[in-house]
Amino acid sequence: MTRAVASTLVVLLVAGQPQPALAYLKFGVTIGGRQVTLKWAQTPVRYSVSTQSAPQVTVADFQDTVARAFNTWQAVPSATITYQFAGLTAALPGRDDGLSVLGFQNRPDLDRVLAQTSFLIDRTTGALVESDIVFNTSFEWSVSPTGTANRFDLESVALHEIGHFSGLGHSALGETEMRDGGGRRVLAAEAVMFPIAFAPGSIADRTLKADDIAGITDLYPEADSTRTTGSISGRVTKDDQPVFGAHIVAFSVARGTSVGTFSLGAQGQFSVAALAPGVYILRTEPLDDADLDSFFDTSRNVDLDFRVTFADRVVVVPRGGDSGEISVKVARK
């Protein structure tokens, strides 16, 4: 058994082992030389809630809040994952005890980390054994329905961490600016799985966006969804060479929604899966709105030296099929 810290969140997030699959960032492990996507084999996934409270949050409030966040993911109609509350526990998150525990811990050492999700993985099979989420009481939390000034919204952060708990990596659908004191400030985001949290007081991240829904559907597809949705695939090149780590956004003109992915294949391949059929615009950009290690193993050579580029053709996603390969050629800055 191996425990892997898969993600943390707030101003800085450390990604664990994002799998270089073609669609979205998912966590994965290498078993016997092959990549295994980290996902729950059986549902409902049972979770327990720690009896450790935080200064501004009672155990009952904490339990209710994380239940709402689990329900939000569970309500995605195109995905099959479900969750079940297994009860309160004195066990702490982060212990290898076979329980998936969510709870508070004081972690002043993680000075920019609001919360952290870790996994226990069976190294022989790649099976996900347990996943724990720690919420850092070094920060002040709010469970108010309307949010509280200067406190982080627990439901929003729980929703993000439960995305990790379910196997999703980070999305790059967001804009940031550097802060004077270091780190980044979020200007806007269009995915709960964007690695950097909104400012204290905001409750704008309590709702899943199209990108989150496509990601969870790709990981746990409902039987019908493979027939009712489609995908876009292609490759990104610069000077005829493959580009690794380009961020590709598929914008649905009809719905006004965006779903993102990365060029993760050795030949610059990408795939955006679980899309509603229809007309899309493709925008390709360098990954410069968050720290690279929020997404990738930094030993990978992520290319940032190219201009934002739109595909010059309308991309059509068929029902139950793929667009056919879209070639995106980008130019140096």
Added chain:
Amino acid sequence: MMRTARLALVVAIVCAAGVPAAQAQPPPAAGPGRIEAAFGGLWFGRQPLGTADANETTPTGGALKIFATSSELARVFGLEGRVAIRLLSSLEAEVQGSYSEPQLKVAIGSDSEGAPAVTAVETVQQFTIGGGAVWYVPARALGSRVVPFVTGGVGQLRQMHQDRVLLETGRYFQVGGGVKAFFVSRPRGFVNAVGARVDVRALVRRDGVAFDDRGHASPSVGVSAFVRF
């Protein structure tokens, strides 16, 4: 341009064939013959499909625009066929079908990171089939060989995206008017009349490749040759 030229040729041949057999008899109000078959060309005007912005959500729940799009079906020439049957002396019911290949254009601009504006394009195969009515308007001033009419109809729209990967369906409604000119008109025989029809229509298409549930209007002009039996 090729289709237009071909259409002109068809009209010319029909007219030329009909001229020697032309009779001096003036046709009735709507011309002789009970069944009419027609084939010709059709021009669809530009059809705006609206605008959509790619936004991201701000911490206060507002919207930050990343880029903007504006879409349209470009103007196009197509082919149209019709069969009509006389119901009353001045009223016909008709079925019609058309085929065209308009371009779906999405203009992209106002990019937050300064990407150059681009127009993304694809060609759509567009089929329509529908029915309607033609009412002949009494108008002696136009003479006996030219008959004005008003028309209206509804139908189904099928639009196939490029590479035939996705079929979109919709409806259309149209109203308009025009004239029919009779080059040949005779009450007896198998062929009762030969002529040409020109009409202008206001066309409203709904659904199909449109990106919303609203109707989208565009003009269309049809020119066709007809034969009456």
